[in-house]
Amino acid sequence: MASASNTPETPNAQAAGSSAPDGEPLLAVHGLTKLFPVGGGPFRKPSSFIHAVDDVTFRLGHGESLGLVGESGCGKTTVGKLLVKLLEPTGGEILFRFAGDSAGAATEAPWDSAAISGRLLRSCGRRVQMIFQDPYASMNPRRTIYDIISEPLSVQGMGDVQYRVDRVLEILTLVGLTPAGGFLFRHPHELSGGQRQRVAIARALVIRPSFVVADEPTSMLDVSSRTGVMSLMQDLATELGVAYLYVTHDLAVARYMCHRIAVMYSGKVVELAETEELLRNPLHPYTKALLSAVPVPDPGHRRQLPDIRGDLGTPIDPPSRCRFHERCPAATEHCLDHPHPPMEEKTPGHLVACYEV
């Protein structure tokens, strides 16, 4: 367990070209684990568990953007929900350290969000927000744009009505929904997909969070609105100093949005590196397969055949050996007889979990 925690990587990335985060981590995750019971009942203990997130360790700097990529069902959304406390972890730690914290002593020691309750949870919720995968499902169609965006303000008990209206108008302008007044009392179905995703971003940012989990924020959008939303999120990160965990299965999008990328497979992070390093020099056999499966818009470009068999199954009580074993083109006897490989730093800042690298 927590084998990678003795090689904490420094969140210091220049790769994405935008402002690089500095020094102190905002978030440290150690051995994060989430098991979902299967086959249990009211009178029966569950017979087995889905290992949706299994011993995940990483750090994230202030204002940094970390991409979490991998196939459908590998556990990306579950990691995000654990970080914003929509799910309780089965094990591990999630530590936040917010800059300029008014809670005095709390700035000194990192916060254990698992121990936060009451007033502290509210003030933590003020700093941690999530943008959901599906902008259609995550918005109540009967509520107005004002209701939707101002909700986090009222949940946090921030300001009076006049303050909230002003804040909502301000954030609508910031996300490019102008004239803001014309959007206040519209309903979600009256907006295009791109506009709706901007509303979701506005809602997450209205309380000026330090950290946002963005779960596939552009995958439902088409070309024209996608680039706009991508650059909007980058601008806001620079302007407001927001750090992102950017969940996506699109490596091309991650390349533009993230300083570093973590590749997830079946509940495990198997590789983590600065963005350009990961794309130019992938080390894990799964990352290599994932990369060579991405179509390239250049018609002259010939891709390699992705070297991977079968499908990602549901990880129900998986055997202790390497999770990628069944599909791995490089697997050896050694992999078969040993536990899942630990994350090891191969070159500075480039971590991989594989015996054959």
Next chain:
Amino acid sequence: MTDRSDSLLKVDGLSLSYQTRQGELQAVRDVSFELARGSALGLVGESGCGKTTVANCLMRLLPDNARISAGRVLLDGQDVLLLTEEEMRLRRWRRISMVFQAAMNVLDPVYRVGQQIIEAIETHGVESTDIGARERVARLFRMVGLDPQLMERYPHEFSGGMRQRAVIAMALSCDPDLMIADEPTTALDVIVQDRILRELKAIQQPLGMSIIYISHDIAVVAEVTDVVGVMYAGRLVEMGDTADVFRAPAHPYTAALVSSFPSVSGERRPLTSLPGEPPNLSDLPPGCPFHPRCAYATDVCRTEYPPRAASGSRWAACWHPLDATLVPQS
């Protein structure tokens, strides 16, 4: 590419509008193209530009509020638009099949997946025996990377990716001459998408099947098609060999699409986003409808629709094409 003697499909001057509460919405305007037997055509463009409407029109599966105002759709020389519904029913799936954008809704939840495809095969008399049909479905399942044992399962037991593959198997089940695929892999993972694209390419050639591949993912279209048409506001605005069009776009809209598309390979060049909003089809600007968003627009663009500029089979509807070898046609 388009050898006339071997043309399978010819769309000629197709125009179509939807009657809406806000009035008439012209979704397709004067669209013409030709597709050779065994070749793959891509249709790209922003959401709402009319791609799905063109496809539904070829399948003659239009909603009640749609009206075709002009044009012909010749399949092997015969106008599909003039067929009776009964004549069309015999050709659908058999001659032209389609993988729908919302493919999840195509499978009936109360029947086993394999049975639904067997029925399509038997209805069209492609196989005369139940065993033959069953074997055919098993072969198709293997082709799209599904275990034939899954034939006995119900749609809700399939993941989204598996359902999408089953629908592709269904579209291939009657050896169609033309398969239209409308955003077939947009909802899928890259690894599954890659497998399906490879399979489509691998089966297309031996079957001599033609494909119309609709997507806003230009990377996918660049990989699977020979010819591409770019649509804007209901019209085709550029057409030509896929490699030529994407390597050196002639229409400013195509150029904007290409440069707003992120890629994992090559230099990390900055992405530019298309300025402004997609056009409102019931209230198009005069002249070239792209002019409010176009960096090259001049006075003539604001008043007159541009003529085609062409070179060989490559053309673009633009007053100022970015490729100087394209010459205006009178």
